[in-house]
Amino acid sequence: MTGITFEGVSKRFGNVSAVDALDLEIGAGEFVSILGPSGCGKTTLLRMVAGLEQPSEGSISIGGSVVNDLPPSKRDIALVFQTYALYPHMTVAGNIEYPLKKHRVPKTERAERVRRVATLLKLEELMQRKPRQLSGGQQQRVALGRALVRDPAVFLLDEPLSNLDAKLRAHMRAELIQLHRRIGRTMMYVTHDQLEAMTMSERIAVIRDGRLQQFAPPEEVYARPSNDFVAGFIGTPSMNFMTGRLAGAGAERVFQSGDLNLSIGALALTDESAGNDDERLVRIGIRPEDIVLDDAGERARVMVVEPTGHEAIVVFDYRGNDVVARMGADSGLRPDDVVKVALRIDRMHVFAESDGRRLNDDRD
Amino acid sequence: MATPRKPLWRRVLFNVLAWTVVLLIALPLLWMILTSLKPQTELFVIPPTIFPGEVTLEHYRRLLAETPFLTYLENSLWLAGATTLVVIVIATLGAHSLVRFSYPGRERLARLVLFTYLLPSVVLIIPLYFLMIRVGLVNTLASLVIAYTTFALPYALWLLRSFMAAIPEDLEAAALVDGATRMQAFVDVILPQAVPGIISTAIFTSILAWNEYLYALVLVNSDEVRPLTTGVMNMLITSFNIEWSLLMAASVMMSVPLIVIFVFLQRFLTRGFGAGAVKG
Amino acid sequence: MTESGERIAARARPTLETRYGILGALLIAPTVLVFSAVIVYPLVSATYLSVFAIYTPTMEGEWVGLDNYARLLGSGEFWRSLVNNIIWTAGTLTLQLLFGILVALMLHQNLVFRSLARSLVLFPYFLSTVVAVLVWRWLFNDLYGVLNHLLMWARIIDMPVDWLGSMPNAMISLIFIGAWKYFPFVVIAVLARLQSIPDELYEAATIDGAGAFARFMDVTLPQLKEVLVVIVLLRTIWDFKEFDLIYLLTGGGPIIATQTLPLMVYKEAFALNRMGGASAVAVLMMLIMLVFMTLYLRKVRD
Numbered sequence: 001m002t003g004i005t006f007e008g009v010s011k012r013f014g015n016v017s018a019v020d021a022l023d024l025e026i027g028a029g030e031f032v033s034i035l036g037p038s039g040c041g042k043t044t045l046l047r048m049v050a051g052l053e054q055p056s057e058g059s060i061s062i063g064g065s066v067v068n069d070l071p072p073s074k075r076d077i078a079l080v081f082q083t084y085a086l087y088p089h090m091t092v093a094g095n096i097e098y099p100l101k102k103h104r105v106p107k108t109e110r111a112e113r114v115r116r117v118a119t120l121l122k123l124e125e126l127m128q129r130k131p132r133q134l135s136g137g138q139q140q141r142v143a144l145g146r147a148l149v150r151d152p153a154v155f156l157l158d159e160p161l162s163n164l165d166a167k168l169r170a171h172m173r174a175e176l177i178q179l180h181r182r183i184g185r186t187m188m189y190v191t192h193d194q195l196e197a198m199t200m201s202e203r204i205a206v207i208r209d210g211r212l213q214q215f216a217p218p219e220e221v222y223a224r225p226s227n228d229f230v231a232g233f234i235g236t237p238s239m240n241f242m243t244g245r246l247a248g249a250g251a252e253r254v255f256q257s258g259d260l261n262l263s264i265g266a267l268a269l270t271d272e273s274a275g276n277d278d279e280r281l282v283r284i285g286i287r288p289e290d291i292v293l294d295d296a297g298e299r300a301r302v303m304v305v306e307p308t309g310h311e312a313i314v315v316f317d318y319r320g321n322d323v324v325a326r327m328g329a330d331s332g333l334r335p336d337d338v339v340k341v342a343l344r345i346d347r348m349h350v351f352a353e354s355d356g357r358r359l360n361d362d363r364d
Numbered sequence: 365m366a367t368p369r370k371p372l373w374r375r376v377l378f379n380v381l382a383w384t385v386v387l388l389i390a391l392p393l394l395w396m397i398l399t400s401l402k403p404q405t406e407l408f409v410i411p412p413t414i415f416p417g418e419v420t421l422e423h424y425r426r427l428l429a430e431t432p433f434l435t436y437l438e439n440s441l442w443l444a445g446a447t448t449l450v451v452i453v454i455a456t457l458g459a460h461s462l463v464r465f466s467y468p469g470r471e472r473l474a475r476l477v478l479f480t481y482l483l484p485s486v487v488l489i490i491p492l493y494f495l496m497i498r499v500g501l502v503n504t505l506a507s508l509v510i511a512y513t514t515f516a517l518p519y520a521l522w523l524l525r526s527f528m529a530a531i532p533e534d535l536e537a538a539a540l541v542d543g544a545t546r547m548q549a550f551v552d553v554i555l556p557q558a559v560p561g562i563i564s565t566a567i568f569t570s571i572l573a574w575n576e577y578l579y580a581l582v583l584v585n586s587d588e589v590r591p592l593t594t595g596v597m598n599m600l601i602t603s604f605n606i607e608w609s610l611l612m613a614a615s616v617m618m619s620v621p622l623i624v625i626f627v628f629l630q631r632f633l634t635r636g637f638g639a640g641a642v643k644g
Numbered sequence: 645m646t647e648s649g650e651r652i653a654a655r656a657r658p659t660l661e662t663r664y665g666i667l668g669a670l671l672i673a674p675t676v677l678v679f680s681a682v683i684v685y686p687l688v689s690a691t692y693l694s695v696f697a698i699y700t701p702t703m704e705g706e707w708v709g710l711d712n713y714a715r716l717l718g719s720g721e722f723w724r725s726l727v728n729n730i731i732w733t734a735g736t737l738t739l740q741l742l743f744g745i746l747v748a749l750m751l752h753q754n755l756v757f758r759s760l761a762r763s764l765v766l767f768p769y770f771l772s773t774v775v776a777v778l779v780w781r782w783l784f785n786d787l788y789g790v791l792n793h794l795l796m797w798a799r800i801i802d803m804p805v806d807w808l809g810s811m812p813n814a815m816i817s818l819i820f821i822g823a824w825k826y827f828p829f830v831v832i833a834v835l836a837r838l839q840s841i842p843d844e845l846y847e848a849a850t851i852d853g854a855g856a857f858a859r860f861m862d863v864t865l866p867q868l869k870e871v872l873v874v875i876v877l878l879r880t881i882w883d884f885k886e887f888d889l890i891y892l893l894t895g896g897g898p899i900i901a902t903q904t905l906p907l908m909v910y911k912e913a914f915a916l917n918r919m920g921g922a923s924a925v926a927v928l929m930m931l932i933m934l935v936f937m938t939l940y941l942r943k944v945r946d
Contacts, residue, residue, distance in 0.1 A: 054661045069660045072540040079541045085534035089556040102543030382750050390764040392779045458675035465668025484885035486906040487926040491689035514682045575772040577888045593774045615775040
């Protein structure tokens, strides 16, 4: 059982910095997602752990030992590629057997291990087929099988579900979670899909432009995002933002934006006495489910209603801001209705406009 | 196409015209085959006949029995085979290096490959001749294999490079992660994927070696070692009467491998064309 | 990776990357060796030998400085060969382009037995030059060659023509045979490009009222421009340095009427036994080609 540690890791391609002074510690046996938009450096991170790229600076350790100079074959890792990378000229059986051959596992043991993996992933019928004769989902299972058969200390998965259709993806998510529970190995899962990260991981590392934004369990990343980028990236439909100014302090604190004056004294903020009024530009964030119909609220006009079956996504014109809210399926709202809408202050997030950092005081 | 179907007569006219053009282009080759099958007497009739009055294999028999043709053929086969083998081995390793490794000077090397396309072989032949004399290899098949390798390698490298660049890089990465060394990954995964490209390149190289004239002319001057190209031309120059019938039969036989390739392996040929520039 | 990027990374680069780099260099080493033999050695050699007078069979000689160059540049033969070279190259290139584009357009249509037609059209390019020469010399034979007979039968000429032994016939025949042999290269390159032009462009032009000729000029030709630039460069260089075809068809004759620079190199080296002189011609030839390439690429860049 080994974990993965990044210490001061940077990676530059020419003049472009893909990863910037990253420190991260993944515990032994942990399932961690590396989450971020395309091009944020997450795949580069994965490839550095695998040994397919070398860090420009810093060190990477697996199970406590630094692996910077070890070739991929000596790192006790397995990698499931986004493109599956199955060997086209070998059968399914051949593909799964290949890693064992390379590690000089004796023939009888090889056959047994391959058989076990095939049974586990329900590939028995497909063993003699070539990859091009398999569906996307089947290919994915073979890629998984090839990774599993060696029983390595660390599993690396590079957006393995992104080429599958939605239904299959949901099914495979569940399978992967069960798999992790079963084998208990460290898993580093790279994805741009925040739903995948949220449902599968024990902790999520959110990356942007090669820098770590937050590393915490899903609930925390959702409820207490460390900056506005994380807040906006996690959650669908995404968080609503409004830029404005804070005035007053303590219980009299008010958020002003345009002609909106929102009393947010109930919200505890760090940085209470920081700066004068001119510098207290903030962005407030409120999630769609934290917007409710309330007679004591502000007037808002319904602009769009999108029924999804079990609920309705409603876009309001809230004091000149477009806000997206989750309403019940039976809300009865229609475009151009004017209703009273309130934001749940206790669930509001406040971020500094200058650097996006979270200003809420979350101590209890 | 969304354009309206052309009237039948226009299509027929086009086909007739087009095929006339094609046959005109192929005329020399057709004439070559026809001549080789005509009996000697028919050859020198004025006006000449188009189709042989009677088909004869007399010239082929004479060619094989009474001239050094078979020796030349054997030499050419050896040459083409050896050159192709050497070139493929060097070029496959080299192409792999150019595509999947990085080291200083790599790009410059790739551009150098292009540059060698442009050097005249007359220039290259002089120092090569010099070298062969020094090393004592003049008039041997070995000297030709070396010479052909030097000029066939740039083309083979260029072709193989584009074929191998098309192999997804994830495949090699997967093999490395699975426990292979870089050379093991090359043999287990890259080579099998490169086979169609290697076949195309091998065919191209064989054709280049089979058709090469100048190097053979300069480096070899005895019948035992001559390949078909210089051998057959030699038959032309040294005889008092130019035996056109024999020459046409020889021409047909020299072209047989090409015909075989065209009939059975054409797709490898055109794929090679598409993969990069080709020797002129 | 840019040069500076490589240097920045090199300071912090761990040894695994270096080990890979070494393996890569090893794999390309045989190629580099061969290339040194193909490029470096001949270029250096030719330049070096050109300042000596060397007797070919023994390869012994003495320093003569720039005498070889002086003799050549002062001789009518060098300039005549250069002019011949230019005439040959320009002539055959023009025909290659003309035939090549026309036949490519033809093969692009729906033709019955199209792949057979394509094979037959490609054949001359892959045929051995020796075979091509033998066949054409037989066709051109003054007494028994079928070409003369066909033309006389069609009343186009009334005496057999000496196609290869007199001027201007020899140069014209050469240009024509060269075009026959090499135009398939143009066909393949152009055909590949034609097949990638989307039909919609032609449909739009038709709707706008363009006839066949206008469609060719306004849609096809602009799309072909890039390919043609490359084809012209490659074929010019390859035609310029052509040896086999000319040597075997006319030997440079009558006298030196069709002698080109490559033939002159060969003649100096192996007929006149002047290896130093041959090297000088070779160097001059390469300089001319270099100048052409530079001018051409510069013109094309705009």
